Amino acid sequence: MRKVYMDHGAGMPLDSKVFEAMKPYFRENYGNPSSSHSFGNVARNAMESAREKVARLVAAEKPQEVIFTSGGTESNNLAMKGAAYRNRKEGNHIITTAIEHISVINICKFLQKEGFKVTYVPVDKQGMVDLEKLEEAINDKTVLISVMYANGEIGTIQPISEIGKLAQENKVIFHVDAVAAAGKVPINVKEENIDLLSLSSNDLYGPKGVGALYIKAGTKIQPIIQGGGQERGLRSGTENIPGIVGMGKAAEIAKKEMEAEGKRLTALRDKLIKGVLDKIDYSFLNGHPTKRLPNNANLRFSYIEGESLILGLDMYGVQVSSGSACTSKTLEPSHVLLAIGLAHEEAHGSLVFTLGKQNLEEDVDYVLEVLPDVVKRLRALSPLTPKEMVR
Amino acid sequence: MYSEKVMDHFMHPRNVGEIPGADGVGTVGNPVCGDLMTMYIKVKDKRLADIKFKTFGCGAAIATSSMTTELAMGKTLEEAMKITRADVAKNLGGLPPIKMHCSNLAADALHEAIKDYQKKKEKKG
Numbered sequence A: 001m002r003k004v005y006m007d008h009g010a011g012m013p014l015d016s017k018v019f020e021a022m023k024p025y026f027r028e029n030y031g032n033p034s035s036s037h038s039f040g041n042v043a044r045n046a047m048e049s050a051r052e053k054v055a056r057l058v059a060a061e062k063p064q065e066v067i068f069t070s071g072g073t074e075s076n077n078l079a080m081k082g083a084a085y086r087n088r089k090e091g092n093h094i095i096t097t098a099i100e101h102i103s104v105i106n107i108c109k110f111l112q113k114e115g116f117k118v119t120y121v122p123v124d125k126q127g128m129v130d131l132e133k134l135e136e137a138i139n140d141k142t143v144l145i146s147v148m149y150a151n152g153e154i155g156t157i158q159p160i161s162e163i164g165k166l167a168q169e170n171k172v173i174f175h176v177d178a179v180a181a182a183g184k185v186p187i188n189v190k191e192e193n194i195d196l197l198s199l200s201s202n203d204l205y206g207p208k209g210v211g212a213l214y215i216k217a218g219t220k221i222q223p224i225i226q227g228g229g230q231e232r233g234l235r236s237g238t239e240n241i242p243g244i245v246g247m248g249k250a251a252e253i254a255k256k257e258m259e260a261e262g263k264r265l266t267a268l269r270d271k272l273i274k275g276v277l278d279k280i281d282y283s284f285l286n287g288h289p290t291k292r293l294p295n296n297a298n299l300r301f302s303y304i305e306g307e308s309l310i311l312g313l314d315m316y317g318v319q320v321s322s323g324s325a326c327t328s329k330t331l332e333p334s335h336v337l338l339a340i341g342l343a344h345e346e347a348h349g350s351l352v353f354t355l356g357k358q359n360l361e362e363d364v365d366y367v368l369e370v371l372p373d374v375v376k377r378l379r380a381l382s383p384l385t386p387k388e389m390v391r
Numbered sequence B: 001m002y003s004e005k006v007m008d009h010f011m012h013p014r015n016v017g018e019i020p021g022a023d024g025v026g027t028v029g030n031p032v033c034g035d036l037m038t039m040y041i042k043v044k045d046k047r048l049a050d051i052k053f054k055t056f057g058c059g060a061a062i063a064t065s066s067m068t069t070e071l072a073m074g075k076t077l078e079e080a081m082k083i084t085r086a087d088v089a090k091n092l093g094g095l096p097p098i099k100m101h102c103s104n105l106a107a108d109a110l111h112e113a114i115k116d117y118q119k120k121k122e123k124k125g
Helices: A016-022 A038-057 A072-086 A102-113 A131-137 A160-169 A241-279 A306-314 A335-339 A344-348 A361-381 B004-011 B059-072 B077-081 B085-091 B106-124
Strands: A066-069 A093-097 A117-121 A142-148 A173-177 A196-200 A211-215 A283-286 A296-301 A350-354 B024-030 B035-044 B047-056
Touching: A016 A241, A038 A066, A038 A241, A066 A072, A072 A102, A072 A142, A072 A173, A072 A196, A072 A211, A093 A102, A093 A131, A102 A117, A102 A142, A117 A131, A131 A142, A131 A160, A142 A160, A160 A173, A241 A283, A241 A296, A241 A361, A306 A350, A306 A361, A306 B004, A306 B059, A335 A344, A344 A350, A361 B047, B004 B059, B024 B106, B035 B059, B035 B106, B047 B059, B047 B077, B047 B106, B059 B085, B059 B106, B077 B106, B085 B106
Parallel strands: A093 A117, A093 A142, A142 A173, A173 A196
Antiparallel strands: A066 A211, A196 A211, A283 A296, A296 A350, B024 B035, B035 B047
16 A cells, blocks of 8 residues: 655654764764863764754854754743743733644743733634734733744745834844744745744754754843753753754755755645645635645545544555544644634544655645545545535 | 554444434534534334444544444343443443543434434324
8 A cells, every 4th residue: 555644744754864964973972062072072063063054044144043952842932931031021911823833822821821911813714914913912011922934734824024024113022933834935034033933853854852943143032941051051951962963954955955845845735735626525725825835735624524534544544634623632623723714613624734755746646546535435424414415 | 542443443334324214313412522423223122123323523433333333233222221431432442531521422322312212202102
């Protein structure tokens, strides 16, 4: 049976070149970058080289503006709690959107308990942030605006430059969660007026357990972990050198391949979307038709539920995700799908395809061949399907 | 995440469909919550002569529906009323804890169908 993995938003394979780059840093070059001897130098040089590569991926001015963390979630925590606490005297108001990654949403809920006020700006039906409402929300107590570059679930890419301009004009720190977008679309932290930017290594075909936070020089932020003062005092703890080296290599490859791979994936994505909408009645695209990540197709199917779709496709060797409540730990459907105005029963029937490097056009053809059967079988089981469709 | 038995019943559900002119019909759940199932029963000599189901929901919802029809087929109404959610889960080789409450509704749907039959019978006298 053909194996078609289209769940890259959940986890990506390690690029073999990344794996090779990391290998010497487990058993040979195991020094601590804080050590003064030659072993320390080797580790430190490897780490600084990785820092440069990550800085280049997002067009940072100086490599020192990049801090390594344990992943996207920690980067979001450091950015948001670090900026909120450090600037508390200036104000206690934070602006974010209704469709942020769950880590950002839960950091906001935590900060609300700590006395901060949070405005969740709504999005339109395609998941685009309402810029007018965002501007209206800014007041003299606003210390932080946090908006994701692109949504990993519905793929919608936000007008980051415009929001960056608004933040700059109002002298508010601008944090961008770029975990889903980095390596897929070009990011320029300077031109887009971004102060803080979260990155994750695994979303670049790098190892899991590593991430980075870009912190524009001069941005006021404080650490959330106390310890030995590594990473300019902002992220204590002995550095994960093999992981950092891997993330550096992954960032370098991503920058080099982004344009060609982006075009290739966009063509595959559009073929998949068009094929599904043509072949399957009562199927719909979630998110923006064009301003979307090159590798993301979020589709929903009336009268059936997403987890059973996942299981049905898995039987054919196809792996995908869903925004259904039945696949979540909270038994609530995706907050992103509810925020774009879908009813609960519509959100339950969504499937998220996130394509990647190893996916070929044949894989899309295969999905288009098996998916209609899976949908048909489940609809035949469903009491909601209109009678005329079951024939 | 699911046992082999669950996957078998999900892939090859038994007794799917509707019974035209069923003696009793029971529906539980709500599409808003992600699970909705309807059971149809045919009764002969106080036994379940036929059962069919239709389910909207996750893998567990479909598998528990299928297993419930298998457990109840041919049983007396009294016996069928004693089938519990726990019996259904046990016969499927267990269910993930998070699925025990939300998706294990098929026994309830069966009981509702039997009650519907009894109510109709009382009306007829």
